[in-house]
Amino acid sequence: MKKVHGLFLVAIFSLAYTQLIKGQSMPNCQTKCGNVSIEYPFGTSPRCYYPGQSTFQLTCNETTNKLYTGNLQVINISHSGELRILKATSFTCYNSTDVTESISYNTTLVDFTLSNKNSFTAVGCNTYAVMTTAVGDRSYSTGCLSLCDSTPKENGLCSGEGCCHTSVSNGSQRFLIESSRFDRDASVNNSNPCFYAFLVEEGMFNFSPSPDLLNLRNVTEFPVVLDWSIGNQTCKEAGNTSICGQNSVCLDSTTRTGYNCKCNDGYDGNPYLAEGCLDIDECTTSSTIYRHNCSGSSACVNMMGHFLCSCPSGFDLNTTDNSCMRKHKPEYYGWTQIFLATTVGFLAIVLVVSCVQQKIKHRKNTELRKHFFEQNGGGMLRQRLSGAGTSNVDVQIFTEEGMKEATNGYEESRILGQGGQGTVYKGILPDKSVVAIKKARLGDSSQVGQFINEVLVLSQINHRNVVKLLGCCLETEVPLLVYEFINSGTLFDHLHGSMSNSSLTWEHRLRISVEIAGTLAYLHSSASIPIIHRDVKTANILLDENLTAKVADFGASRLIPMDKEQLTTMVQGTLGYLDPEYYNTGLLNEKSDVYSFGVVLMELLTGQKALCFEQPQQSKHLVNYFACAMKEDRLHEVIESQVMNESNQREIHEAARIAVECTRLMGEERPRMKEVAAQLEALGVAKTKHELSDQYNEPEVNKHLVGVEILPAQGDTGTTGYDSIKNVTRLHIEAGR
Known part of the structure; x- marks a missing residue:
C-alpha cells in the first residue's frame, strides 16, 4: 500500500505514550502485554483490577501479544480517563445492481462510553453513512453525505467529495454504524464499488482519493477513544472512600458519572494506587517534559513537588531566564541596613503580639471548656460516678480535641444515623479501636438533660445485652457519649x-x-x-x-x-x-x-x-x-x-x-x-x-x-x-x- 494510515499512527502513539509514563500495577500483577502498559485500576486477574468494575479486567492474548477488553483490542490506557481501542470498519460493496458484501457493527461498551474526541467518517462516492447511538434509554442518530461528480483529486481533504465526517457527542454506550449509496452516477460508483463508514480518533485519518476509495478495506481497524471513570459518585460524594492515592487529587469526570484521579503538579506515578504519586526530581530526570530550566551558573535544587534555581554568593537570580547575574552594590548601603533593622524590629513586635493573642485565645478556650463542662453537669456526673455503689468504673471522660480527631472533624461520611436525641458518628480512637459517638442536637437544652440522664442510667448497668458506655465528653457546647461499636445494624x-x-x-x-x-x-x-x-x-x-x-x-x-x-x-x-x-x-x-x-x-x-x-x-x-x-x-x-x-x-x-x-x-x-x-x-x-x-x-x-x-x-x-x-x-x- 502507499501508506498504512491509522494503524501505523496508532502504533507510534502507543509506543511514545508507554515510554513517557512507566506502567504501575498492583504487586505481582502483569504490567505489560506487547507494547501496551497495564496500569491499575485495570488488570488481567481479579485481584489486579478495581473490584467495583468488572470490565476493568483485561485479557492478554499470549500468542499475539495483544490486549483486549471483551472483544475490543486495547492499544493504550490513560490515567486521565481515556482508553484507546481498535474498531473495525463497516462497509458495503455493490455491483451494478446488487449488494455483494456488507458488514455493519452494533457495539455495546458496558462500563465505557464514547468520547467526543472521535470523528464519524464515511468514504466513497455518492454514499451516505448513519451512526445510531444510545445514551441511557434514549437513541440519537447522526451521519454525513459524500457526493462525487468525478473521482476526487485532492489529498487530505474530507470535505464531502469522496469523504465526509461529522463530530460525535460523548456519553453513549451503544452504537450502530451503517453505510449505503445513492444511485446518482453509475460510472463513478462502478469505479468505486465499496463504501466505508467508521469511527476514528480525530487527527488519526488523512483521506487520499487513491488508494482509499479502492483499498480502504485493507485497513480493517482504526483507533477509537473511550471514556472511563471510577464508580458513579462525585468526588464530594466519595469523600475519603475514593481510591485516589497520596500526592494526587480527585477530579469529577467531565464526560460521564464517576471520578478520575490526577497526580499533583511536580509528582508522577499512578494516582489510583494507595502509595500514589512520587516526587519528580526535576534536577536529574532525563525527561524533557519535567526537566528543570535553570540556566547559566544557576544550580537546580529539588524540592517536594517543585524545584528552585539557586545562585552562588554575590549573584542574583534573573527570573526571566533563570540565569545568575552579579549583584550591584547599592548606592545607599547605610539606608539598606536601617531598612533591614526596622523590618526585623517590626516582625519581632508582630510575633510578640501574636503570641500574646494566642495565649489569650487559649485561656478563653480553656475557660469556655470549663463552662461547658459545668453546664453539662460535669461536676454532678463526677460526683455520681465516684460515689459508692455498683457504678460502671470504666466510664472515661474524653477531651473535645480527642473527639474531633476520632470523627475527623465530625465528617459527614462518618455519620451512622440520626434520630430524635441527636446524631451518631463512627469514631476511631488513638488505640485504633472503633466506637460510636453520640452528639446531642445543638441548641436543644432538653437533649442535654437526657444525655446526662443516659450516662447516669448506664453507669448503673453492667449487662452483656446492654450496649456498653465507654465514656463521655462534656467540654463541648452539647455533650457527647462514647459507646462500643456494634457493626450489624439495628x-x-x-x-x-x-x-x-x-x-x-x-x-x-x-x-x-x-x-x-x-x-x-x-x-x-x-x-x-x-x-x-x-x-x-x-x-x-x-x-x-x-x-x-x-x-x-x-x-x-x-x-x-x-x-x-x-x-x-x-x-x-x-x-x-x-x-x-x-x-x-x-x-x-x-x-x-x-x-x-x-x-x-x-x-x-x-x-x-x-x-x-x-x-x-x-x-x-x-x-x-x-x-x-x-x-x-x-x-x-x-x-x-x-x-x-x-x-x-x-x-x-x-x-x-x-x-x-x-x-x-x-x-x-x-x-x-x-x-x-x-x-x-x-x-x-x-x-x-x-x-x-x-x-x-x-x-x-x-x-x-x-x-x-x-x-x-x-x-x-x-x-x-x-x-x-x-x-x-x-x-x-x-x-x-
Missing part, C-alpha cells in the same frame, strides 16, 4: 430496613426476644436501682456480628427509687410502642416497658412495622391487628411466611399468646418482664428438649437441662408457664455478667 434494619433481605430464622428471633426480655427483666428487678427504659423499640436494639441483641438508647430512661413502684412524668416514647395507660395517665411503671416489648415481639413474629400508615385501616396498628387475628384463630395470616413451619407452630402460638398478654390495655393485667423472660426462655429449652428426645428417644435426657426445673401448675401464682400443657417453668434471670 433490629429494625433487619426486619424492615436496608438489611431486611437477610433472613432471620425463627431460632434467631426466639433467641433475640429471650435476650431482650432478659435484659429488661434485669433492668426492672436486678439492677442496683430499678430502671425503666421508656423507649423500647426495634430501632433501639442493636445486633452484633453474631446477631446477639444489645439494648441501646437510654436517654429517656428513669431510675425508680426503692420506695416507689411508679413515677409521674411527662409522657415520652414512640407511637406504636407507647403504653396507652401511660399515655392517658402519665404514670410510668415497669409495665410500660412490658407493653413496648410485646409490640417488638409482634414485629419479630410478623415482620410488620408497629405503626404503618400505608397499610389498610384494619392493619395500620400492629397491636390491634395481631390481637384480632389471635381472637379469630387466623394467626397464620399475620405470621411472616419464612418464620412458621410444621415443627415450630406450637412455639410460635405460645410466643404470640405472650405478645398479646404483654399488650393488654390495663397494666395490671400484663405479666412482669421476669415472667415474660422465663416463658420465652422455656420455649427455647422445650425446643432443645424436644430435639434431643427425637434424637436419642431417652426420657432421662429431658429431666434436667441448663438448670431449669419443670413444676406442676399451682394456679395463678405469679410464675407463668405453658397454659396448654399445664406446666410452669421457673428460671432465675441472670443479674448481669
Whole structure:
C-alpha cells in the first residue's frame, strides 16, 4: 500500500505514550502485554483490577501479544480517563445492481462510553453513512453525505467529495454504524464499488482519493477513544472512600458519572494506587517534559513537588531566564541596613503580639471548656460516678480535641444515623479501636438533660445485652457519649430496613426476644436501682456480628427509687410502642416497658412495622391487628411466611399468646418482664428438649437441662408457664455478667 494510515499512527502513539509514563500495577500483577502498559485500576486477574468494575479486567492474548477488553483490542490506557481501542470498519460493496458484501457493527461498551474526541467518517462516492447511538434509554442518530461528480483529486481533504465526517457527542454506550449509496452516477460508483463508514480518533485519518476509495478495506481497524471513570459518585460524594492515592487529587469526570484521579503538579506515578504519586526530581530526570530550566551558573535544587534555581554568593537570580547575574552594590548601603533593622524590629513586635493573642485565645478556650463542662453537669456526673455503689468504673471522660480527631472533624461520611436525641458518628480512637459517638442536637437544652440522664442510667448497668458506655465528653457546647461499636445494624434494619433481605430464622428471633426480655427483666428487678427504659423499640436494639441483641438508647430512661413502684412524668416514647395507660395517665411503671416489648415481639413474629400508615385501616396498628387475628384463630395470616413451619407452630402460638398478654390495655393485667423472660426462655429449652428426645428417644435426657426445673401448675401464682400443657417453668434471670 502507499501508506498504512491509522494503524501505523496508532502504533507510534502507543509506543511514545508507554515510554513517557512507566506502567504501575498492583504487586505481582502483569504490567505489560506487547507494547501496551497495564496500569491499575485495570488488570488481567481479579485481584489486579478495581473490584467495583468488572470490565476493568483485561485479557492478554499470549500468542499475539495483544490486549483486549471483551472483544475490543486495547492499544493504550490513560490515567486521565481515556482508553484507546481498535474498531473495525463497516462497509458495503455493490455491483451494478446488487449488494455483494456488507458488514455493519452494533457495539455495546458496558462500563465505557464514547468520547467526543472521535470523528464519524464515511468514504466513497455518492454514499451516505448513519451512526445510531444510545445514551441511557434514549437513541440519537447522526451521519454525513459524500457526493462525487468525478473521482476526487485532492489529498487530505474530507470535505464531502469522496469523504465526509461529522463530530460525535460523548456519553453513549451503544452504537450502530451503517453505510449505503445513492444511485446518482453509475460510472463513478462502478469505479468505486465499496463504501466505508467508521469511527476514528480525530487527527488519526488523512483521506487520499487513491488508494482509499479502492483499498480502504485493507485497513480493517482504526483507533477509537473511550471514556472511563471510577464508580458513579462525585468526588464530594466519595469523600475519603475514593481510591485516589497520596500526592494526587480527585477530579469529577467531565464526560460521564464517576471520578478520575490526577497526580499533583511536580509528582508522577499512578494516582489510583494507595502509595500514589512520587516526587519528580526535576534536577536529574532525563525527561524533557519535567526537566528543570535553570540556566547559566544557576544550580537546580529539588524540592517536594517543585524545584528552585539557586545562585552562588554575590549573584542574583534573573527570573526571566533563570540565569545568575552579579549583584550591584547599592548606592545607599547605610539606608539598606536601617531598612533591614526596622523590618526585623517590626516582625519581632508582630510575633510578640501574636503570641500574646494566642495565649489569650487559649485561656478563653480553656475557660469556655470549663463552662461547658459545668453546664453539662460535669461536676454532678463526677460526683455520681465516684460515689459508692455498683457504678460502671470504666466510664472515661474524653477531651473535645480527642473527639474531633476520632470523627475527623465530625465528617459527614462518618455519620451512622440520626434520630430524635441527636446524631451518631463512627469514631476511631488513638488505640485504633472503633466506637460510636453520640452528639446531642445543638441548641436543644432538653437533649442535654437526657444525655446526662443516659450516662447516669448506664453507669448503673453492667449487662452483656446492654450496649456498653465507654465514656463521655462534656467540654463541648452539647455533650457527647462514647459507646462500643456494634457493626450489624439495628433490629429494625433487619426486619424492615436496608438489611431486611437477610433472613432471620425463627431460632434467631426466639433467641433475640429471650435476650431482650432478659435484659429488661434485669433492668426492672436486678439492677442496683430499678430502671425503666421508656423507649423500647426495634430501632433501639442493636445486633452484633453474631446477631446477639444489645439494648441501646437510654436517654429517656428513669431510675425508680426503692420506695416507689411508679413515677409521674411527662409522657415520652414512640407511637406504636407507647403504653396507652401511660399515655392517658402519665404514670410510668415497669409495665410500660412490658407493653413496648410485646409490640417488638409482634414485629419479630410478623415482620410488620408497629405503626404503618400505608397499610389498610384494619392493619395500620400492629397491636390491634395481631390481637384480632389471635381472637379469630387466623394467626397464620399475620405470621411472616419464612418464620412458621410444621415443627415450630406450637412455639410460635405460645410466643404470640405472650405478645398479646404483654399488650393488654390495663397494666395490671400484663405479666412482669421476669415472667415474660422465663416463658420465652422455656420455649427455647422445650425446643432443645424436644430435639434431643427425637434424637436419642431417652426420657432421662429431658429431666434436667441448663438448670431449669419443670413444676406442676399451682394456679395463678405469679410464675407463668405453658397454659396448654399445664406446666410452669421457673428460671432465675441472670443479674448481669
